[in-house]
Amino acid sequence: xxxxxxxxxxxxxxxxxxxxxxxxxxxxxxxxxxxxxxxxxxxxxxxxxxxxxxxxxxxxxxxxxxxxxxxxxxxxxxxxxxxxxxxxxxxxxxxxxxxxxxxxxxxxxxxxxxxxxxxxxxxxxxxxxxxxxxxxxxxxxxxxxxxxxxxxxxxxxxxxxxxxxxxxxxxxxxxxxxxxxxxxxxxxxxxxxxxxxxxxxxxxxxxxxxxxxxxxxxxxxxxxxxxxxxxxxxxxxxxxxxxxxxxxxxxxxxxxxxxxxxxxxxxxxxxxxxxxxxxxxxxxxxxxxxxxxxxxxxxxxxxxxxxxxxxxxx
Amino acid sequence: xxxxxxxxxxxxxxxxxxxxxxxxxxxxxxxxxxxxxxxxxxxxxxxxxxxxxxxxxxxxxxxxxxxxxxxxxxxxxxxxxxxxxxxxxxxxxxxxxxxxxxxxxxxxxxxxxxxxxxxxxxxxxxxxxxxxxxxxxxxxxxxxxxxxxxxxxxxxxxxxxxxxxxxxxxxxxxxxxxxxxxxxxxxxxxxxxxxxxxxxxxxxxxxxxxxxxxxxxxxxxxxxxxxxxxxxxxxxxxxxxxxxxxxxxxxxxxxxxxxxxxxxxxxxxxxxxxxxxxxxx
Numbered sequence: 380x381x382x383x384x385x386x387x388x389x390x391x392x393x394x395x396x397x398x399x400x401x402x403x404x405x406x407x408x409x410x411x412x413x414x415x416x417x418x419x420x421x422x423x424x425x426x427x428x429x430x431x432x433x434x435x436x437x438x439x440x441x442x443x444x445x446x447x448x449x450x451x452x453x454x455x456x457x458x459x460x461x462x463x464x465x466x467x468x469x470x471x472x473x474x475x476x477x478x479x480x481x482x483x484x485x486x487x488x489x490x491x492x493x494x495x496x497x498x499x500x501x502x503x504x505x506x507x508x509x510x511x512x513x514x515x516x517x518x519x520x521x522x523x524x525x526x527x528x529x530x531x532x533x534x535x536x537x538x539x540x541x542x543x544x545x546x547x548x549x550x551x552x553x554x555x556x557x558x559x560x561x562x563x564x565x566x567x568x569x570x571x572x573x574x575x576x577x578x579x580x581x582x583x584x585x586x587x588x589x590x591x592x593x594x595x596x597x598x599x600x601x602x603x604x605x606x607x608x609x610x611x612x613x614x615x616x617x618x619x620x621x622x623x624x625x626x627x628x629x630x631x632x633x634x635x636x637x638x639x640x641x642x643x644x645x646x647x648x649x650x651x652x653x654x655x656x657x658x659x660x661x662x663x664x665x666x667x668x669x670x671x672x673x674x675x676x677x678x679x680x681x682x683x684x685x686x687x688x689x690x691x692x693x
Numbered sequence: 694x695x696x697x698x699x700x701x702x703x704x705x706x707x708x709x710x711x712x713x714x715x716x717x718x719x720x721x722x723x724x725x726x727x728x729x730x731x732x733x734x735x736x737x738x739x740x741x742x743x744x745x746x747x748x749x750x751x752x753x754x755x756x757x758x759x760x761x762x763x764x765x766x767x768x769x770x771x772x773x774x775x776x777x778x779x780x781x782x783x784x785x786x787x788x789x790x791x792x793x794x795x796x797x798x799x800x801x802x803x804x805x806x807x808x809x810x811x812x813x814x815x816x817x818x819x820x821x822x823x824x825x826x827x828x829x830x831x832x833x834x835x836x837x838x839x840x841x842x843x844x845x846x847x848x849x850x851x852x853x854x855x856x857x858x859x860x861x862x863x864x865x866x867x868x869x870x871x872x873x874x875x876x877x878x879x880x881x882x883x884x885x886x887x888x889x890x891x892x893x894x895x896x897x898x899x900x901x902x903x904x905x906x907x908x909x910x911x912x913x914x915x916x917x918x919x920x921x922x923x924x925x926x927x928x929x930x931x932x933x934x935x936x937x938x939x940x941x942x943x944x945x946x947x948x949x950x951x952x953x954x955x956x957x958x959x960x961x962x963x964x965x966x967x968x969x970x971x972x973x974x
Contacts, residue, residue: 410794417787417846421809424843429812431820490716496709506957507717510724513952517906517922518945522727525938534726564723621811628906632926646815646907653819654911666816677811 429670435663455664465665467640468648474555475644476623479562480616486563487570487615488608492600494571495578512568520632523561524550528633554634554642561629566622570615577611578604617680624673645669724949731942738939752943762944764916765924769948772834772920773902776841781895783842784849785887789879791850792857810847814840818911825912832914840912841902848901849894856890896955903952921948 439451459465494505511519527534528549536547549557581604589599627646630636636643636651643651649669652662730738731752733745756762791799821840822831830836860883868878909923916924925944928937 411790413786413794414790417783417850418805420783421843421846422805424839425809425812425817428817428820428824431824432816435820493709493712493716504713504717507721509956510721510953513900513956514724514949515904515922515945515952517904517925518941518948519723521925521928521941522730522945523723525941526726526730527723529938534722625813625815627815628922631906631910646813649815650818650907650911653822659819662819663816666813666819669813670816673811673813674808 432663432666432670435659436667438660440659441657451660455660456668458661459664459668462661464640464643465648468643468645471555471640471642472624472644475559475562475626475642476620478559479566479623480619482559483563483566483619484570484612484616486567488574488612490567490571491574491578494575508571509568511564512566514565516565516628517632519565520561520629523557523564523629524633528557550633551638554638558626558629558633558642561633562623562626565629566619569619573611573615573618574608577608581607617677620680621673621677727942727945730938731946733939735939752939753947755940756944756947761916761924761927762921765919765921766948768834768916768918769903769920769922772837772841772918773899775834776838776845776902777895777899779838780842780845780849780898781891784846784853784894784898785891787846787850788853788857789883792854793862809843810851814844814907818907821908822911831912832918834918836912837905837908837918837920840908841905845898845901849898852894852897853887853890856893857887860886900952903948 436455437450437452438448439454440448490508494501494508530536530546530548533549535549539547547553585603585607586599589603594602624644625646626644627650630642630644630647631650634642636647645665646669649662649665652658652665656662726743729743729745732748732750734747734749734751737746817840825831825836830839862883864882864886865878868882869875873881904922905920906922909920910926913919913923921944925941928941928944
């Protein structure tokens with residue numbers, strides 16, 4: 380949950396003219412000191428395992444065949460890229476993330492606009508709306524599976540029964556929409572909160588001016604509010620995507636990646652390779668690919684967003 | 694801001710109120726359904742009634758008499774609390790440096806923590822599994838606490854530095870002029886002011902550790918360290934043919950209610966924590 384707003388310049392200290400150059404090495408390290416424990420800790424715990432992942436990714440290692448370990452160069456990467464299951468997992472990840480982000484963003488904007496109005500009990504409604512985001516995801520997923528999607532007594536079928544739907548086994552007939560439904564329910568509050576922050580940062584004078592100029596509510600929203608919200612929406616989409624790409628609980632609990640491979644996304648694929656198929660080499664290679672892809676995409680997205688931020692403040 | 698286009702007539706108000714109800718129902722039906730299921734008897738659980746026809750506490754009794762759940766609850770609370778404590782202490786120091794101090798290489802350091810925040814957790818699970826087995830940390834509390842701290846740190850640093858930027862730091866300068874060391878100025882003057890932000894961060898970090906499933910399922914194998922989310926995936930009825938929905942529902946209510954109560958009490962802070970840092974202004 381880091382954002383480009385983090386490195387805000389703190390120009391509070393009155394700078395003595397030669398400030399940066401007169402710092403001795405010792406002083407520089409003393410200034411850095413408070414940051415170091417966190418950084419050393421985080422680097423040790425992410426980079427050591429990552430180096431190990433890199434090492435595994437060039438070894439052929441299957442836990443089911445002890446002593447099968449040998450250096451194979453980039454063979455695992457080749458295997459991953461030609462693996463149809465991997466391509467399927469990439470495709471599923473993209474579908475899952477894109478549909479969840481888009482749907483929850485649309486709903487989130489709607490709810491945020493609603494919550495921006497003043498009405499009785501607004502804060503209670505807001506809390507209630509945040510609830511889905513706070514329910515433990517593993518528990519939520521399990522309950523959606525057993526109590527919402529169940530073909531016999533699930534709530535979804537019960538609610539749709541007036542429309543002639545009965546006894547549909549959602550999790551196996553429509554696995555992807557079912558997972559997307561759960562994730563949208565879970566992530567809409569997150570989108571809503573960020574958009575709401577955007578709405579509330581809008582200056583009332585601008586809205587007043589639009590009204591004076593004769594714009595109706597829709598025009599005001601379209602031409603004034605939406606452009607203002609753009610950076611907030613982009614931020615929410617970026618953060619949301621980073622988390623939703625990593626979705627694991629819902630898939631593990633509801634469909635176990637199935638039926639077949641219909642809902643196997645990348646995290647579940649890697650988990651399966653490592654902990655079910657025991658093909659550590661291929662799992663590691665897939666892991667490295669995912670890391671590289673995530674960081675590349677996130678960097679590009681971040682650059683776009685921080686450019687927007689600087690334009691805004693310029 | 695309430696009136697964007699036109700006056701608040703009773704008709705408009707009614708329209709918004711109706712919309713409100715729809716929205717709340719959408720968000721709450723699944724939650725209420727879970728609560729309702731948790732109070733149903735085994736015989737009526739499949740009846741599809743929204744309000745239980747026969748109320749019972751059997752499901753709650755059942756989960757609290759199985760060591761499976763109680764033990765997982767103890768693990769979850771202990772692990773999440775310890776991870777939160779350590780992450781908040783380290784995060785506070787780091788956020789202080791980020792928000793307050795100017796030093797060469799600050800941007801690079803921030804960049805590194807950004808990268809860690811985005812690191813896909815799943816690509817680290819299998820090596821962590823091996824490392825922890827080699828070190829004897831597999832299936833222990835520290836085995837989960839360590840990765841939780843790591844992935845909570847960027848969240849903690851980020852939220853805290855957003856809060857820290859709004860503290861009136863002139864006070865610190867004043868304290869220093871009166872002869873306080875930087876450490877004293879921080880502890881005596883700034884820390885009390887920073888407490889609300891630290892508290893909010895602690896709640897967010899706690900929720901993160903509390904909810905994690907991936908590490909919990911891969912880095913534990915027995916009740917020794919298995920947390921609630923992982924234990925839930927092993928939840929089945931007393932026999933293979935018994936539907937566990939009632940007990941799962943009860944478990945879900947037990948683990949969700951504290952978080953919802955938390956949020957009700959500290960809602961303004963949490964919303965501020967989630968958003969104030971996320972966006973400038």
